[in-house]
Amino acid sequence: MHRLNFVYKREVEQLKLKIKRLDWSTGNAIVGILNTKDAGKLNTHRGDRILVKKKKNCIIATVDESLSYIKEGEIGLNYEAVSALKGKNKSEVEVEASTAPDAVNYIREKLNGERLSKKKIQAIIEGIVDNSLSTIEITYFVASSYVNGLSLDETAFLTEAMYQTGDILRFNAKKVVDKHCIGGVAGNRTTPIIVAIAAAAGLTIPKSSSRSITSPAGTADVLEVLCNVEISKNDILRIVNQTKGCMIWGGTVSLAPADDEIIRIEHPMNIDSLEQMVASVLAKKKSVSGNIVLIDIPIGRYAKIKNRKEGERLKRLFNSISKRIGLETEVVFTKALGPIGRGIGPALEARDVLRIFEGHPEAPRDLREKGLRLAGRLLELAKKAKKGEGYKEAKKLMQDGRANRKFWEILKAQGAKVSNSSDILIGKFRTRFRAEKDGKIRLIRNDLIAQAAKIAGAPKDKKAGIYLKKLRMEKVRKNQVVFELYAESRKKLQKAIKYIKQNNPYIIK
């Protein structure tokens, strides 16, 4: 009956309309704006689907209605839709009502608590990528996956479908290594250290990172202080084949695009299930042909994962899904007792990284140590060091300058913007915070430091942020400077000072 209805609609209700090309973005969903009268003729309503055809090219769009901006006989389509049709302004197109794709039925099954097969999850992810599913329908999928949960099978199917529906970068290497930190710790910029050491050891490590969404800096924001991070697919292939590594922003290339759309829909509710997180991380790794992956899960009271038990659950999930999709994944737990490194904010974090390679006296030892430990573990996994000797090997690569040379080789391939740590400019408005008594620093509140850096302007103001002069467990005397605050405007500096006065991030006892 369903099918018959479709045939009926296809053959009977069809209009010839002229394109009115509109230039704005409507998320990923393609919207076709019809005059209300034409919408009536097609027997469609706002939110229904139409098929728009121009010769052999065909797109599915969601109907929106206009009373007069779009005239009778016109269809408003945005730039991407017009390109996909190989049309132009005023081209004639054929428009007809269309039924929902099968994927809508599968989403309904998920809403009703059913488990979805590989085929069904693939259909949903394809529908996200080819725009045949509307934002409302994708939201139902995300919401029902969140509430009803995803089984191990479903999570694996989802991961596979997500990378298979996007570009896959392939390199001239059998072993492609990668690392990922699930985040939630201020500073903690281990990526450049690990990439440099791994590549220096001869491993291929095409690292893509994200920009900040809610934190004072994402790895891509930090790297952008040092070099270009928006790099085309061809340039990535060239740079990695030449230097073995790269450190780019993942948003430029279309890797696992369904994942980006799902993240866009999760964003307003700030929800993120463990299953969705694991699928998202591992799909991105498969998109760059990764086969050996190190996952860093920081555990701490003020981090994303609060305790060992939660961490173990996430670890099991990473391991199970990795096994199913053919990834060798090692999960390590790290302690998140406070920020890692001294700088918080793009420029300040970039300076920390350069100082570590330079062996600068102020280089943060905690960040260096964490970077070396993770890099060492990766060397062991990829058989570049014997078990138990990875750290030693990583340290050697750092100390003898090979990691530093590799790091600059990659930076230069990506268009380096600086040549050493003293080139990095920090916000011109600054203030110092001093210890209110003698004692030992027992805790630096990760969450409060991050928030203060954001109020000061990070990540948008790259030179804004916080610089920790004293680290955890160090002794301080009254009136000694414990941290510095930087901003690019006096107003933001004052806001941040006000916030810090109400929310003291240093606990001295």
Added chain:
Amino acid sequence: MHRLNFVYKREVEQLKLKIKRLDWSTGNAIVGILNTKDAGKLNTHRGDRILVKKKKNCIIATVDESLSYIKEGEIGLNYEAVSALKGKNKSEVEVEASTAPDAVNYIREKLNGERLSKKKIQAIIEGIVDNSLSTIEITYFVASSYVNGLSLDETAFLTEAMYQTGDILRFNAKKVVDKHCIGGVAGNRTTPIIVAIAAAAGLTIPKSSSRSITSPAGTADVLEVLCNVEISKNDILRIVNQTKGCMIWGGTVSLAPADDEIIRIEHPMNIDSLEQMVASVLAKKKSVSGNIVLIDIPIGRYAKIKNRKEGERLKRLFNSISKRIGLETEVVFTKALGPIGRGIGPALEARDVLRIFEGHPEAPRDLREKGLRLAGRLLELAKKAKKGEGYKEAKKLMQDGRANRKFWEILKAQGAKVSNSSDILIGKFRTRFRAEKDGKIRLIRNDLIAQAAKIAGAPKDKKAGIYLKKLRMEKVRKNQVVFELYAESRKKLQKAIKYIKQNNPYIIK
């Protein structure tokens, strides 16, 4: 911390932009289209919220981005948004990033399986009505209510919030009666019969009905053949105060507007939980100040409610929620063995109704009987008839012509388009279907009849549909005409014939 962040954003990131007025509708959500550069300056992304202010007027909009159609310094806003700001094209407005309303947190709680308080449900429904919630967020609410279910308390809070956030029509009457059928049965046009009898008995019955969404005719589609159904709030008040009744399309007035938005979001998934259905029906009744309500639940294998057990569940829910919101509701179960009445499709159903009032020989007895029984029950509930004597009283009002006079009084007040049943034109393309053998009609498949009428063009083609010459349990001889098919085009007639040949709706044994 949340609050401080808000203060920070309010005071620092603000742009003065000029309105570019756009004329199209984007559902209920207000969208503000920013040039990508301005979106960056405000540190907002697609889907984030902005506050748009012009003097004392202020709206919340969801951000969309444009590369060049909206220039730097402009903000694209649609007609409704510009009106709400009391602005015009090129007016200057102040735009700033805004945080999500508390309602978003309550929706997240519902996603996480929590029960929501009255205050929280009210905040969500207010957010739907004042457009401060985006389509994605409302979808999360609908999806999580569907998957996690709504408790009795939550359903009652939802019902109350829905009618309290819309217009409430008040009439000069202590008792306002109403009826509702949950649908799923072809034909079954009892509303005009019940309204006429109840009003003739002196009861106030301001009946609003819906148009078809998936069926071959909604009550409003049928009534539109006879009179005007799109009537303003003031005219409804005047007509009901004058005649005691009306029969209008509910879409013209803003009764329980949140309900309309929720239905819009349910539509693509074709989901409808019992709780949502009960809240929707009862909120609309409270919106017209109804206090005595009769609910008709047809039960049958091919109807919406398949068996008595499901029916009982729905009945309990109607009764519980009615009690909590101060409605006297009576639920009756009716048998749905097949279509009710002879005509299926707007004009054919309208003709059936007029013929019943006229006492025409072809008037469908089953529809007349059902109408009289339901009207009788309503007379008893409203104390216009003793218990057990309602049917007799309803029949008297029908037979002595008072119901007929009242019916025409209301039709005329609504601008009658016809004066008797022979004025009603039926589709000019027609064909007859004959019995393939002697026997008794055991079943007329409700679902197949409805689908065939839709393929023939109903409800858009008002004169299209099916007319049942022979009803259930009647004896037929081979080659006797059992039903007729009508359409407004030869093409649609042939499609419907093809469908009927593959899906025979008459079972003769």
